[in-house]
Amino acid sequence: xxxxxxxxxxxxxxxxxxxxxxxxxxxxxxxxxxxxxxxxxxxxxxxxxxxxxxxxxxxxxxxxxxxxxxxxxxxxxxxxxxxxxxxxxxxxxxxxxxxxxxxxxxxxxxxxxxxxxxxxxxxxxxxxxxxxxxxxxxxxxxxxxxxxxxxxxxxxxxxxxxxxxxxxxxxxxxxxxxxxxxxxxxxxxxxxxxxxxxxxxxxxxxxxxxxxxxxxxxxxxxxxxxxxxxxxxxxxxxxxxxxxxxxxxxxxxxx
Amino acid sequence: xxxxxxxxxxxxxxxxxxxxxxxxxxxxxxxxxxxxxxxxxxxxxxxxxxxxxxxxxxxxxxxxxxxxxxxxxxxxxxxxxxxxxxxxxxxxxxxxxxxxxxxxxxxxxxxxxxxxxxxxxxxxxxxxxxxxxxxxxxxxxxxxxxxxxxxxxxxxxxxxxxxxxxxxxxxxxxxxxxxxxxxxxxxxxxxxxxxxxxxxxxxxxxxxxxxxxxxxxxxxxxxxxxxxxxxxxxxxxxxxxxxxxxxxxxxxxxx
Numbered sequence: 134x135x136x137x138x139x140x141x142x143x144x145x146x147x148x149x150x151x152x153x154x155x156x157x158x159x160x161x162x163x164x165x166x167x168x169x170x171x172x173x174x175x176x177x178x179x180x181x182x183x184x185x186x187x188x189x190x191x192x193x194x195x196x197x198x199x200x201x202x203x204x205x206x207x208x209x210x211x212x213x214x215x216x217x218x219x220x221x222x223x224x225x226x227x228x229x230x231x232x233x234x235x236x237x238x239x240x241x242x243x244x245x246x247x248x249x250x251x252x253x254x255x256x257x258x259x260x261x262x263x264x265x266x267x268x269x270x271x272x273x274x275x276x277x278x279x280x281x282x283x284x285x286x287x288x289x290x291x292x293x294x295x296x297x298x299x300x301x302x303x304x305x306x307x308x309x310x311x312x313x314x315x316x317x318x319x320x321x322x323x324x325x326x327x328x329x330x331x332x333x334x335x336x337x338x339x340x341x342x343x344x345x346x347x348x349x350x351x352x353x354x355x356x357x358x359x360x361x362x363x364x365x366x367x368x369x370x371x372x373x374x375x376x377x378x379x380x381x382x383x384x385x386x387x388x
Numbered sequence: 389x390x391x392x393x394x395x396x397x398x399x400x401x402x403x404x405x406x407x408x409x410x411x412x413x414x415x416x417x418x419x420x421x422x423x424x425x426x427x428x429x430x431x432x433x434x435x436x437x438x439x440x441x442x443x444x445x446x447x448x449x450x451x452x453x454x455x456x457x458x459x460x461x462x463x464x465x466x467x468x469x470x471x472x473x474x475x476x477x478x479x480x481x482x483x484x485x486x487x488x489x490x491x492x493x494x495x496x497x498x499x500x501x502x503x504x505x506x507x508x509x510x511x512x513x514x515x516x517x518x519x520x521x522x523x524x525x526x527x528x529x530x531x532x533x534x535x536x537x538x539x540x541x542x543x544x545x546x547x548x549x550x551x552x553x554x555x556x557x558x559x560x561x562x563x564x565x566x567x568x569x570x571x572x573x574x575x576x577x578x579x580x581x582x583x584x585x586x587x588x589x590x591x592x593x594x595x596x597x598x599x600x601x602x603x604x605x606x607x608x609x610x611x612x613x614x615x616x617x618x619x620x621x622x623x624x625x626x627x628x629x630x631x632x633x634x635x636x637x638x639x640x641x642x643x
Contacts (some may be wrong), residue, residue, distance in 0.1 A: 144517060146401065147405065148400065148403060148405045148564075150403045152568070152570070152571060154571070167533075175533075175538065177432075187591060187592075187594065188588050188591050188600060189600070190591070190593060190594060190597040190599070190600035190601070191588075191591030191592060191593060191594060191597075192591075192592045192593060192594040192595075193591060193592040193598055195587065195588065195591050203530055203532075203534075205531075205533050205537065205538075207635055211591030213528045213529065213530075213533055214529075215529070217522075217523050217526060217527075221520065234445065238493075238585065242568075243594055243595075244584070246595070246596045247592065247593070247595050248594065248595035248596075249594070249595070261442065264519070264520040264523055265476065265519040265523075265524070266518055267603075268472050268519055268520075269520070270603075271470045271472060272605040273471075273472075274468065274470070274584070274602075274603055275458055275468075275470055275603075276589065278458075278460050278468055278581070279430070279458075279460075280581045282460065282577065282581060282584060283430065283460075283566070283568060283570070283571065283572050283577070284571060285572055288584060289583055289587040290587055291585045302421075309403075309564075311405070311538070313538060315407070315479070315538070316407060316409070316538065316539060316540050317540055322537065322538070322566060325537045325543070326533070326537060326542055329529070329533065329543060329544045332544040332545055333443050333446075333450065333529065333544075336442060336443050336445070336448060336450050337442075337446060337447045337448040337502065338445060338446060338447060338502070339442065339445060339446060339447040339498055339502045339503065339504070340447075340498075340502050340503035340504070340534075341503075341589065342445040342446075342499065344445070345444070345445035345446055346445070347529075348522075348525075348526040348529055348530075
């Protein structure tokens with residue numbers, strides 16, 4: 134609803150901004166970017182989130198793994214959809230390194246004493262680090278300033294974890310929609326975006342790379358595939374859903 | 389002038405956007421962010437630039453080392469000023485590794501064949517890589533979409549290098565100013581920013597860190613220092629300036 138209002142204002146004024154306070158985890162930012170694209174609009178989607186990363190130089194969690202997201206519509210090619218976290222690596226990559234008995238790069242995580250470590254088991258007891266050191270840290274603070282400080286929501290480490298039901302999460306969001314055909318026709322804008330797509334994906338490839346993907350393209354390909362073939366579930370997920378179904382007296386899945 | 393117009397619109401509408409085309413290198417983005425802060429405004433400052441980085445998966449230069457910049461005013465504490473390039477490391481760090489006979493991390497650069505390398509001399513013959521792989525690459529594309537595509541300037545690798553006098557650089561910029569006291573008083577906003585500053589710099593420190601700096605703080609401290617003690621020049625810089633002075637018949641510096 135926030136993005137719909139931002140789009141409405143952008144249609145009239147060229148740009149529309151919506152600030153949201155006292156919110157919860159709003160799911161995937163790219164979903165809001167897609168709403169704007171469906172209306173032929175560019176967008177910026179910022180949010181803050183509960184503490185998960187230290188600021189650069191710190192050792193305790195203060196800032197969120199708050200994604201910066203934005204997008205722009207294209208013509209015949211894929212739209213530009215960016216939705217990226219300021220963390221250097223997903224925690225799952227540490228689990229994988231443990232399973233495979235490998236070391237991790239020293240800039241991924243701190244151990245429980247606050248020192249850099251290449252031992253994945255020690256990393257799991259400590260904290261993950263922001264991407265690019267001070268750069269990811271600053272992006273996370275940027276999300277907090279535009280989403281939390283401006284709106285009047287919780288910020289500076291006070292957003293509640295979405296899995297903690299004891300109090301409201303009090304997340305803040307910052308949504309901007311921009312009319313792309315302010316300085317040219319929409320047709321020209323879309324043709325320019327198509328050209329950008331083509332230039333990016335046809336760049337000379339580095340060693341070991343078969344294909345270059347545009348931001349958001351891997352997810353769009355995955356979505357297209359799953360709209361056709363469905364979403365695969367593991368045995369454990371099916372069993373858990375069947376347990377829930379029994380609790381409420383619904384039919385179970387016999388697969 | 390662009391930021392002044394964005395601020396003027398933000399005072400009336402809450403948010404103001406200015407798109408600039410056919411421009412040149414506009415210097416340091418933080419300078420425009422500071423203009424907004426001086427007027428008590430939040431800002432976003434995006435620009436594109438001439439090719440210097442491959443997109444992720446690519447090996448030839450396509451996107452610029454285009455900084456993402458933004459800021460917000462504070463009260464008694466330092467304002468928030470972010471101005472960061474999407475590159476993983478400045479080229480100067482490679483020169484330093486060569487001088488010190490050290491290897492570089494394999495994610496910093498490609499050699500001239502387009503393969504990752506830990507040899508700084510090979511890296512100098514190749515290209516520097518974006519920060520965080522696909523993340524820095526996507527930020528650079530984001531700068532190109534909002535600055536180049538939207539404005540009608542050059543983009544997708546066609547911005548001319550600022551040191552090439554043969555044709556116009558045709559850079560695009562995207563400037564946004566936001567009134568911080570839309571949902572609270574300016575006094576409250578500034579107090580919230582001061583609290584964020586205090587929380588960030590007083591975070592528990594990681595091993596080997598004496599002090600945590602806020603985004604933009606190191607540069608502000610440097611500026612304060614140099615306003616007092618002046619800007620140090622090397623012998624070579626003074627000699628070069630004296631040569632120029634002689635050419636135009638101006639007094640030379642006798643230091």
